[in-house]
Amino acid sequence: MPASADELVALLDLETLDDDLFRGRQPDTSLQRVFGGQVAAQALLAAARTTDPAYVAHSLHSYFLRPGDTSVPIIYDVERLRDGRSFGTRRVAARQHGRPIYFLTANFQRAEDGFEHQDAMPDVIPPEEGIDLGAMFRARGSGNTEEWEREWAALDVRSVGTSRSGLPEDPARPARARLWIRVNGELSDDPLQHLAAFTYASDMTLLGSTLVPHGVHVTSPGMQVASLDHSVWFHRPFRADAWWLYDQESPSASGGRGLALARVFTQDGVLAATVAQEGLIRHRG
Template sequence: MPASADELLALLDLEDLDVNLFRGRQPETSLQRVFGGQVAAQALLAAARTTDPAYVVHSLHSYFLLPGDTAVPIIYDVERLRDGRSFGTRRVVARQHGRPIYYLTANFQKAEEGFEHQDVMPEVIPPEEGLDLGAMFRSRGGGSTEEWEREWAALDVRYVGNSRQGLPEDPAHPARARLWIRVNGEMGDDPLQHLAAFTYASDMTLLGSTLVPHGVNISSPGMQVASLDHTVWFHRSFRADEWWLYDQESPSASGGRGLAVARVFTQDGTLGATVAQEGLIRHRD
């Protein structure tokens, strides 16, 4: 997996194969399947490559169909569903071995003025006071250090707390988690690259919030965890290489599935995006 901002941008850079057809590269990884955020980000970039730059993505909706094979590239086939005066829509199918592994539909819009309101960012500690997940793994030594450096060093993640520890009690919402996240290194000023890098990172921690009330985590023995779908609404532009608060909440878990919804705030309190994901959180004895 990418170990720096430059490696992340290189991973997300697609190869043009034909009209509406692209190929995404794979990183060196020990993961058993392709990271969902990678597929989502590459698919978003494929959709954007076929869209007039005057249109900016405002939402994506997607389903993970099959585990991705980390040993072969992914082919992204874009269908131009609509090009209107205000909105454009693209559908992308990601394929490996001739089979669809992921579907994405993205909607784009020309910039326009309109009504404005947003939620207020909750009071949280600054990122500098959060628990550095990389440092936490390094303090454990051994394989944990190597895994973090190899797989997730492109992201700087600071844990704020969850419903069990670190956050104020809220019995009405028993499954909450908050983290500060940014790309670990400076990126350029291309807004599309920041949208793609954020999409990549947005898949990293969501399902963890669905497990908070149950005293387990995604790496606990017997846990089978996988993203089933992923949705992002982009409200306002922000930089992926500057701190953003991932304010996560899980309103429900049932039937072996957990739902997580997250608000994304910049440090100045701007609500940049809303993310939702349902995933498999199956526990096997």
């Protein structure tokens, strides 16, 4: 996986094959399947490449269909569904070996003024006081510390706490997790680069929140964990290389699936995005 911000930017850059047809590269990785955030970010960029730059992505909705093969590139086929005066819509099929592995629908909007309100950011410790995820793996006695540091070095992630440890008690919401995250390096001033880098990172920790009440982690023995779908609403511009709070909670787990919702706040309290994901959280004991 990318070991720096520059490598992340290079990974998310696409090769144009033909009109509305792109190819995404693969990173050097030991993962057995393509990371969901990678294919989501590359698909978003493919959609944006076919859209007037005056229109900015405001939402994406997607489904993961099959595990991606990390040994071959991914082909992104963009369908132009609509180009209106205010909104444009694109559908993207990501394919490998002639079969779809992921579908994304993204909507883009021309900037306009309107009503404004937002939730207040929760009171949390600053990122500098959060626990580095590598240190947290070591504290758990997990054997995944070296893998984390090798595969995810492009991201700086600090845990604030969960509903089991570190967050105020709230019996009405038993599955909560908060983290500070940023790209570990400096990105350009291109807003699309920040949206893509954030989309890449947004898939990394959500399903962990669905397991908080159950005393297991995504890397616990016997766990089979996979993203099934992923949605993002982009509310306001922000930088993915500056700290953002990932305020995650899981309102429900049932049938081998867990639902995670997250609010994304900048360090100065701006609600920048909202994310939703359902995933497989199957324990084979």
